Amino acid sequence: MIPSAIVYTSRTGFTRQYAQMLGKQVGLPVYSLEDGLYGLPQGTGIIYLGWLFASHVQGYAKARKRFSICAVCGVGLCDTGTLLEQVRSATGIPSEIPLFTLQGGFDRSKLKGPNKLLIHMLVKGLSSQAQRSPQDERMLQLLQKDGSYVSLDNLSGVLIWYQFLIK
Ligand SMILES: Cc1cc2nc3c(=O)[nH]c(=O)nc-3n(C[C@H](O)[C@H](O)[C@H](O)COP(=O)(O)O)c2cc1C
Incomplete structure (x- = not known):
């Protein structure tokens, strides 16, 4: 179609x-x-x-x-x-x-409530890992700046x- x-x-x-x-x-x-x-x-x-x-x-x-x-x-x-x-x-x-x-x-400024919290937890979780895969490292970098x-x-x-x- x-x-x-x-x-x-x-x-x-x-x-x-x-x-x-x-x-x-x-x-x-x-x-x-x-x-x-x-x-x-x-x-x-x-x-x-x-x-x-x-x-x-x-x-x-x-x-x-x-x-x-x-x-x-x-x-x-x-x-x-x-x-x-x-x-x-x-x-x-x-x-x-x-x-x-x-x-x-x-764009962090447009996130509200649960989504903002989830991203905060994701960044915290990724940051606390002693060793990150290249993909996780890249995701962390992208999440840390708009x-x-x-x-x-x-x-x-x-x-x-x-x-x-x-x-
Ligand atoms: C709570 C949450 C979960 C997300 N999960 C993923 C994901 O699993 N994979 C991904 O590539 N991006 C993920 N993202 C990033 C969004 O998909 C990305 O910022 C997208 O460009 C948002 O599109 P929009 O501006 O149309 O809402 C997530 C973002 C948020 C806030």
């Missing part, structure tokens, strides 16, 4: 930026999940983007009940194109649905997939 819309869930804005960037590139309308649930017909083919929480693509479960998911993008702090197996299994994305991970960003890693370059895999699909 060829997607006819892009739907996203974003907490601090990085996933929204990717959704808008992608919409512009492929010429599809972009909806937040709430707006899409309200305004798009049942079964609409969509590209779904959600931020990553514990390797889980937020909002995917809700989106899949209503829409026909053509591809999923998980936006996290991980490097673009990594953690694919982990994210697919944590979120329960079937193998036939293309999955992409995109590096988003971190930053945006959103770029058109990171969307290249999704754009290649889309061009191939519509040919």
Whole structure:
């Protein structure tokens, strides 16, 4: 199925930026999940983007009940194109649905309540480890300073997939 819309869930804005960037590139309308649930017909083919929480693509479960998911993008702090197996299994994305991970960003000032506490605990836990894997070391560095890693370059895999699909 060829997607006819892009739907996203974003907490601090990085996933929204990717959704808008992608919409512009492929010429599809972009909806937040709430707006899409309200305004798009049942079964609409969509590209779904959600931020990553514990390797889980937020909002995917809700989106899949209503829409026909053509591809999923998980936006996290991980490097673009990594953690694919982990994210697919944590979120329960079937193998036939293309999955992409995109590096988003971190903005501590926009986090509230439990999310802020979880990040604080994660940083504390990682900092207290005597020895860290290179991946944990990188995650710790990214969590210690705010930053945006959103770029058109990171969307290249999704754009290649889309061009191939519509040919
Ligand atoms: C509580 C919490 C858990 C997170 N878990 C992950 C994770 O498992 N993997 C990852 O790569 N990024 C993780 N992140 C980072 C976010 O996915 C990242 O900041 C993302 O860009 C946020 O997107 P948004 O601005 O659209 O909300 C986590 C962030 C928070 C606050």
